Amino acid sequence: MNPFSGLLKGKSNPGSPLAPEKRLLVTNTSRSTVLATRLEVADSGPKRNMGLLGRDGLAPGEGLWIVPCESVHTFFMRFPIDLVYLDRKNTVKKVRHAVGAWRLSACLSAHSILELPAGTIRNTQTQPGDTLDISAAD
Secondary structure (H helix, E strand, O other): OOOOOOOOOOOOOOOOOOOOOOOOOEEEEOEEEEEEEEEEEEOHHHHHHOOOOOOOOOHHHHHEEOOOEEEOOOOOOOOOOOEEEEEEOOEEEEEEEOOOOEEEEEOOOOOOOEEEEOOOHHHHHHOOOEEEEEEEEO
């Protein structure tokens, strides 16, 4: 049973590079900023293993939420990404800016990770201790 099944119902966006089945909105409630409007969820082994590999980039507002996850790699990635590590209550534990290809990053106290376009953390002023709200997008 998927614990996110009630939250993850949404519309498909076939024109998007991510083409998510479910659209989620990520808001930083501590700073009243929006991190993503079209968040895809990687909540199964195959989706987590594939991640963003094979993609040419993320458009503003797009992202990937890897659940559960404590670490990621950017081997074979074609573009830099911002990483936001979250605990089970969606409190930001750690952030990493513009992580380039061939890198490893981990936070052992994290439960999930948001992969976002480079610059998102800077533009939203997101930092450890902030609380994020992840909800169905309209």
